[in-house]
Amino acid sequence: MDSGPFKELLKERCGLHFEEVRTAKLESAVYARMSDSCILSAAEYFQKVLKDTDEFNKLVNMVTINETYFLRERDHLKILVDRLVPELIGASPNQKIRILIAGCSTGEEPYSIMIELFEKYRNSASELVSVMAFDIDSDAVAKAMEGVYGPSSFRNMHDNIRDRYFDPVGENVFRIKDFIREPVSFRTANLYEEEFPEEFCSVDIIFYRNVSIYFDPDTQKEIFTNLARLLKKGGYLFVSATETFSHNIGVLILVEFDGSFLYHKGDIIAIEDRRQLSGSGPGPVCRTVPEKDGFSVDRLSATLHQFAGKFCPDKRASHELFDKAMSLAKDKQYEKSLAELDLLIRDEPSFVKAYILKASVLINMKRPDEACDICLKCIDFEKWCLEAYLLLGFIAKIKNENDTAIRRFKDALYIESSCWLAHFYLAEIYNLIGEKSNSCREYEITEKLLEKGDTDEHGITYFPIYFDRTQMTHLCRHNIRKLKGIQAA
Template sequence: MQTLEPFQLLIKERCGFAFKANAVHTLETSIRQRMAELGIEELSRYLRVIKFSAEELHKLIDLITINETYFFREKQHFDVLCKILGDRLAGGLHGKIKILSAGCSTGEEAYSIVISLVERFGFGIMENIEVHGVDIDRNAIKAADAAIYRGNSFRTHESMLMRFFVERADQAYELLPVLKQGVRFQVGNLLELHQNPALQGMDVIFYRNVSIYFEREVQQLIFKGLTDILNHDGYLFLGASETYGHDVGILPLIEHGNVFVYHKKRHHAPTRAARPAINNVRRPQSVSVQSPSQALPPLGKGRAARLPQSKPADEKTDVDLKSLFDKALLAAKHKDNNNALGMIDEILAMDASCIKAHALKASILLNLQKLREAGEVCQSILALDEWNIEGYILLGMMARMEGDCETALHRLRTALYLRASCWLAHFFMAEIYAECLDADGARREYSVTLKLLEKQGIDDHGLTLFPLSFSVDQLINLCRHNIHKMASLQQK
């Protein structure tokens, strides 16, 4: 078979999966099976099909994913879960406790959660918990909903488990209906959980023995997304072999009994050293261009892992830096670039970890077509704060200007994983798809851009410096025009 690299890249891009050497054979076998069933002989043609058909891509993913799991895998995690819920019950509950099995496969983990709690607290606990299971494999979710299992799922604690199952004539075992009804399963991409309203505000998340399928960058994106949907004072469980690999400063790792688990403390902050903010104002979720008279978000917020840190600024220096940044931003808006860059260098001499100054510098260099220098500044931004949306948007814009559409799309998707409401990232993706004659992708992204602009206007573009020459109405009309244009191309 011809090279499978385009398939590997596409599946990684859409789902985050990374194929190790021993998994490539599974991919090849799955592709051959689907091509035979569809009567397709050319590999390039099937690649085009899965690019434009989400349904066919799902069918291929269903064949590729390996659903190897069993009840009470790493039993100590369920013991700790019972201890956590026992403490919550003793302290008095305020609403149901929400628990998520992320990458739930065929349901053994999610049902183990329910069974362990019922075993400890009785069936009455069902009134106090809400358990969800999510997996990208549709066949696995169907099996989870059915809750019918055979011997391989019962590798440990079989005698205890059998109390909760009914034996069938086909030598399989079906979970008691009352327990089956205690879990809500759904198909979902782990990179997109933040977009699902039903999965917000989790108290406990099990994300175990799943991250091994993803490359490091995707692992961190998923972990960040899980952190975002986790309530304060919530807990995140990973498999024993995965736990330490995710200790990157996003959540603190604590020991609970004899188990290490991530804990989102009520006043959560990154566990690694962060620079003090220039303003004593909490950093907002979205960043918009502001006039110099408006209060700016903190300029120095972020991690200084690789850049030298300056000494903490006193109150007078805070004011000086803010004033200097205001002037630099105003100069940049008036295209007085040399003066703006000079003031930015002054700011960075006083505070090398000032992310907003780095971002403004990168934007100016980008506008001057100095792509190499702009790229270096963006890498400095991500060294300070690897979840900085502006760094990824700017890198995406640079890649597009260099004609590297694949890298541009990758950077912009990363930005959208961090903040799905950024219309500018969607718009640039639409433009790239249109340039690549991907009418379906362009139409989809223009439609998302249109909805976001109609709902929230143009402020949520994600950049410090973005002088718009169009009004929101003009942008809306442009999107509508391009949607119609892409629809016409699809009909040809």
């Protein structure tokens, strides 16, 4: 199929950019819609999409990626509740704070905001703020309005918070309570329209997180500039941690609160500890972190057992095969481990962690291309497999394919923004290619995450470096100082 015309149309109308990796998703959406519409040729279907807005919207709904969950990047929500709300209320005590969520997907983000506000301000929350949320995907918006969620939405929320704000409506299914749902308004809207709806104008705070990833750099700039226009002077705009630097284009001021970065419009409100970041151009490369080639499988064991249980709870035979493959890998009997893993994958093709272990073993055997194929296969089964993206980043890095490595580690951060390992490797690669301010920023995030002690998960299980938290923290600090020293010179 020639997907070119569809790509152009989606870019022109919605700003959506389809890289090679996402072409398959677009093509399968087109085929599915063709089949539903009883149309046999893609060219004929394209004509229908051109003329028929409903059909175009249906196609859009199928190609958007709605991945989201409650309390994602909770640091931002804390800044909102603890810092911005008091500041903005202090500046205009009689006005509600107007919050706009752009690209709200199925509603987890706006409801998280209301929940955090209720946690702090109790019943006054809905008097302090109004929350408007929109998304281009009308199916996602309908789901947001319904407010019913399954386990994956709650993966970052403790049960006790969930139980305060949700009612059970089925096994592992919960509905948001009315007092959180009602203050949030939803609508379908397109970020890439020339004009935004009137009600979005003059807002105090915009959340625009994990959306720009679907746009090319020019479209990102255009949309960010348009969103900045909606902000009142003194307002704030959040993008996700991974999107921060690509939006530092001189439209809004990048500011820091409590170690997190966000954008600010104008300078009418003074905050003692707000620090504006200074920009810096690329300089000479300074690589200070020694490469480690060895891959210790030992430390993988415990977590892999856990994963095995998670993915294959009832299948004893698969368990046993996996354990055997693991212990063979630990003994460096890689060929034999691979043989067991192949058997396991043949019998249990959706046993995702078997692919990851296989990829790790292949890396140990210095067969990175095969490891790469296995990781891609793994992603076919589990689209958001953090470990697969981390290993793909690592493989690209050892092959000196820095652009690919950066992209892969960013993908990992897209799945889990607090994955210190991805931040660390981004810091390393940026340092290597001379992007010093990016490198410094990534080391700072890594250091912060390590200090928080949030290091037991997020994909390090399969990663081929030895990890010691104290050492890593020192390493980051050392590199930050060095980078800053070089910048100042």
